[in-house]
Amino acid sequence: MSHNSEHANLLNGLRQSWSIGIYVGESPFNLRPAEGIVNPVLTRSDVSDIPASFVADPFMIRAGDLWHMFFEAKHAVARKGEIGLAVSSNGFDWQYEQIVLAEPFHLSYPYVFECDGEYYMIPETLDAKQIRLYRATCFPYGWTHLTDLVEGNFADPSIFWAAGNWWMFACPSPFEHNSLRLFLADSLTGPWREHPRSPLIEGNPHIARPAGRVIAYNDSLIRFAQDCYPRYGTQVRAFEILELTSTSYREQECEGSPSLIPGDSAWNKEGMHHIDPHLNSDGKWMACVDGNCCVLSSSVKSVS
Numbered sequence: 001m002s003h004n005s006e007h008a009n010l011l012n013g014l015r016q017s018w019s020i021g022i023y024v025g026e027s028p029f030n031l032r033p034a035e036g037i038v039n040p041v042l043t044r045s046d047v048s049d050i051p052a053s054f055v056a057d058p059f060m061i062r063a064g065d066l067w068h069m070f071f072e073a074k075h076a077v078a079r080k081g082e083i084g085l086a087v088s089s090n091g092f093d094w095q096y097e098q099i100v101l102a103e104p105f106h107l108s109y110p111y112v113f114e115c116d117g118e119y120y121m122i123p124e125t126l127d128a129k130q131i132r133l134y135r136a137t138c139f140p141y142g143w144t145h146l147t148d149l150v151e152g153n154f155a156d157p158s159i160f161w162a163a164g165n166w167w168m169f170a171c172p173s174p175f176e177h178n179s180l181r182l183f184l185a186d187s188l189t190g191p192w193r194e195h196p197r198s199p200l201i202e203g204n205p206h207i208a209r210p211a212g213r214v215i216a217y218n219d220s221l222i223r224f225a226q227d228c229y230p231r232y233g234t235q236v237r238a239f240e241i242l243e244l245t246s247t248s249y250r251e252q253e254c255e256g257s258p259s260l261i262p263g264d265s266a267w268n269k270e271g272m273h274h275i276d277p278h279l280n281s282d283g284k285w286m287a288c289v290d291g292n293c294c295v296l297s298s299s300v301k302s303v304s
Contacts, residue, residue: 001056001072001081001108001124001273017293018056019043019267020071022092024286028217028277029238029256031287033263037092040267040291042071046096047084051076055084057109058288059213059276060091061119067091068140069288070121072108073099080106083123085140091286101134101143109156109274111213115188122149122157126174131157133189149192150183160214162221163244168192169223171209172199177228180208182249197249205229207253211236212275223251224259226273233271233292236260260289270294 021039023031044052053076073084083101105127119136131150155174180201211224221241243250268291277287
């Protein structure tokens with residue numbers, strides 16, 4: 001989650017109270033809370049090694065017999081995001097482990113993935129003015145900065161492999177949420193170059209900012225986008241990538257979009273802005289999502 005987005009809400013007298021839930025369904029566009037699960041499955045109170053003001057931006061990966069969930073835990077004193085870890089054997093019951101990555105700057109959106117038997121993470125490192133690649137030296141607890149992929153201030157970098165190339169979406173205007181750029185590379189570590197059609201989107205906060213993992217579904221690639229208008233966390237929309245080459249790009253909104261809308265429960269009634277769907281062996285989909293319940297900031301006095 002962007003530091004600027006949080007700042008905007010604070011200026012409006014609201015304190016974000018993001019937490020994490022689990023949804024399931026027949027497709028990544030038809031996800032609901034699983035029967036028998038009480039969401040949220042992770043909150044700031046589960047974080048035991050730092051004082052956390054919220055948890056958000058969850059990404060899961062299956063390794064061995066366990067699901068591993070990485071997420072932003074906002075350090076309430078240092079006022080910056082750090083990357084936390086929780087584990088689960090079934091994807092429903094989660095145990096918080098510890099903070100696994102912290103830097104002098106804000107971290108969020110820990111996009112974790114596997115490549116050739118190695119585990120990597122590309123978190124949002126907006127304040128470092130670089131998109132940084134980390135490699136697990138001792139998965140899932142130890143992470144080392146491997147290299148910088150792209151120079152500049154980018155939010156929510158979202159990487160994927162397709163058509164013989166690495167590709168990465170990123171938002172260069174996180175405060176406005178209204179621009180989407182695309183980069184590509186032959187190798188994971190680069191060199192990375194900007195796509196000739198980039199920026200793909202400008203001036204549209206409904207569909208620009210990435211909202212989670214790019215997935216394969218029914219022989220198509222799907223990207224998820226935060227709809228940040230009229231407010232941050234309005235909903236999550238889904239787009240099918242119709243054409244992706246080194247010189248061209250086309251997409252269209254999926255028939256089942258939006259994939260997430262704020263719910264009736266207290267934990268997510270004020271906003272949802274992130275999804276990480278995974279196809280299980282039983283043919284069903286499971287996703288970690290986040291939700292917001294804004295409350296009055298303690299610095300704002302009520303008027304009676």
